[in-house]
Amino acid sequence: xxxxxxxEATLASRLxxxxxxxxxxxxxxxxxxxxxxxxxxxxxxxxxxxxxEPAGEK
Amino acid sequence: VTxxxxxxxxxxxxxxxxxxxxxxSPVELTRATLARIERLNPRLGAYxxxxxxxxxxxxxxxxxxxxxxxWRGPIHxxxxxxxxxxxxxxxxAGSRLLAGQVAKHEAAAVSRARAGGAVxxxxxxxHEFAMAAATLSDHFPPARNPWDPDRTPGGSSTGAGVAxxxxxxxxxxxxxxxxxxxxxxxxCGVVGYKPTFGLITLAGVIPLAPSLDxxxxxxxxxxxxxxxxxxxxxxxxxxxxxxxxxxALEPKDLAGGVRGLRIGVPRDFWEPACEPAVRxxxxxxxxxxxxxxxxxxxxxxxxxxxxVMAVGYVITLTEAxxxxxxxxxxxxxxxxxxxxxxxxxxxxxxxxxxRAALRARARIVGRVDRMLAxxxxxxxxxxxxxxxxxxxxxxxxxxxxxxNPAPQYTWLANLHGGPAVSVPCGLAPEGLPVGxxxxxxxxxxxxxxxxxxxxxxAAGWGQMRSDLWP
Numbered sequence: 412x413x414x415x416x417x418x419e420a421t422l423a424s425r426l427x428x429x430x431x432x433x434x435x436x437x438x439x440x441x442x443x444x445x446x447x448x449x450x451x452x453x454x455x456x457x458x459x460x461x462x463x464e465p466a467g468e469k
Numbered sequence: 470v471t472x473x474x475x476x477x478x479x480x481x482x483x484x485x486x487x488x489x490x491x492x493x494s495p496v497e498l499t500r501a502t503l504a505r506i507e508r509l510n511p512r513l514g515a516y517x518x519x520x521x522x523x524x525x526x527x528x529x530x531x532x533x534x535x536x537x538x539x540w541r542g543p544i545h546x547x548x549x550x551x552x553x554x555x556x557x558x559x560x561x562a563g564s565r566l567l568a569g570q571v572a573k574h575e576a577a578a579v580s581r582a583r584a585g586g587a588v589x590x591x592x593x594x595x596h597e598f599a600m601a602a603a604t605l606s607d608h609f610p611p612a613r614n615p616w617d618p619d620r621t622p623g624g625s626s627t628g629a630g631v632a633x634x635x636x637x638x639x640x641x642x643x644x645x646x647x648x649x650x651x652x653x654x655x656x657c658g659v660v661g662y663k664p665t666f667g668l669i670t671l672a673g674v675i676p677l678a679p680s681l682d683x684x685x686x687x688x689x690x691x692x693x694x695x696x697x698x699x700x701x702x703x704x705x706x707x708x709x710x711x712x713x714x715x716x717a718l719e720p721k722d723l724a725g726g727v728r729g730l731r732i733g734v735p736r737d738f739w740e741p742a743c744e745p746a747v748r749x750x751x752x753x754x755x756x757x758x759x760x761x762x763x764x765x766x767x768x769x770x771x772x773x774x775x776x777v778m779a780v781g782y783v784i785t786l787t788e789a790x791x792x793x794x795x796x797x798x799x800x801x802x803x804x805x806x807x808x809x810x811x812x813x814x815x816x817x818x819x820x821x822x823x824r825a826a827l828r829a830r831a832r833i834v835g836r837v838d839r840m841l842a843x844x845x846x847x848x849x850x851x852x853x854x855x856x857x858x859x860x861x862x863x864x865x866x867x868x869x870x871x872x873n874p875a876p877q878y879t880w881l882a883n884l885h886g887g888p889a890v891s892v893p894c895g896l897a898p899e900g901l902p903v904g905x906x907x908x909x910x911x912x913x914x915x916x917x918x919x920x921x922x923x924x925x926x927a928a929g930w931g932q933m934r935s936d937l938w939p
Contacts, residue, residue, distance in 0.1 A: 433801075433813055441813055444870040447870045448786075450872050451780075454779040458776055458832050459828035
């Protein structure tokens, strides 16, 4: 399975798990935006994981 | 002699003085405002609903009370309006899903404004559920920018920006999750104020992302915005987000200027994505603040715009999708395409990623607090681009969820929770307004508003109006 197929499968299973449907053309649009959503999550994770700066450091 | 018909661009406080002195009648003022709405709203789309009869009844009551000396305060007898996310009469959140719904209870902020004697003239246009960009093909026609009606007024409090900028209300209340009060203020050339989180009750306001949502006023001056804030602020035990710690703030507290004020400019955060026309207006505003005696210095934040917007959006999409889940299940086609897709994207965020975004938010708060330990306020443009043309139909989701987002510098204050205000700082060569944003320490709203007021008085941009709607 390539990454697009993997993303498609992830997307379908997550929405199905919460009982929300999606039309095929919408699924395609969501799939196109999904890599950027993953990037946002990665950016947030990296920021969360940064070492805590000591209080008072400028 | 000034007649009510000539007052539509006057400041709220100026009109308030005239009402109190009985030089102008609240009834005549309300009639003039309603007539202007009737004449211009078909072209500007600021209002979804106008409460003409009720507003006139409120104005008559205000007139009688003022006549017998029972003046309630600065908004007594003043026509104002609320974004259609506040529960009050027909309440749609700009979504066909809620079209025809009438609120059973009034939002607490509306009741507080009513208690202050405000004349509530109507409900204002919004992006769907305060998120999806308005388009020309929407169920509700989009509000239009008074400076160029083919462009967006900025959102999501679209109608609030338009109503205040075009003289269709003397003040308005919007909501602000990532900038939705300050962005329309910047694009429409008016003032938008997001108070410290928890100072204005959100009870009865349809949520977008509860941990980031704020209520806030839009007005034609900083003093007017302060008066609107003062009329509705205060702890509300019916809103779990309402802060027990509150502040007292009135327009008279805005005097004092900026001499000696330390203003930090986080260029690493805003500069890379900013359009030259916006930057030029902002730099001119900074120079003016410096001339006025402020100490303006670079203040590297150590955060990129993308980091801040990514964290803001991951939190917003997740919280909004959780709230909307019942609607998405029962009415999968009930909402507009962009909003429905954005909510489905929110459902794709795993719990662990949401929790990571909350931890990242804490890091952002820490960095902003460190800057605000060195500086009294931080200054940046409100938004790094000029108002876009209104899109013909729903924008592709990849326009919103992208690693190259539209530069909205407003998200920083929502994540931090402290006060932020957008004041006009001039027109770009295209004839479109640009906003200066000042943000500050939580509960130190007074310093931010004082600086904005001083700038506004010195620069004079608060008087600028589109000549399309004389």
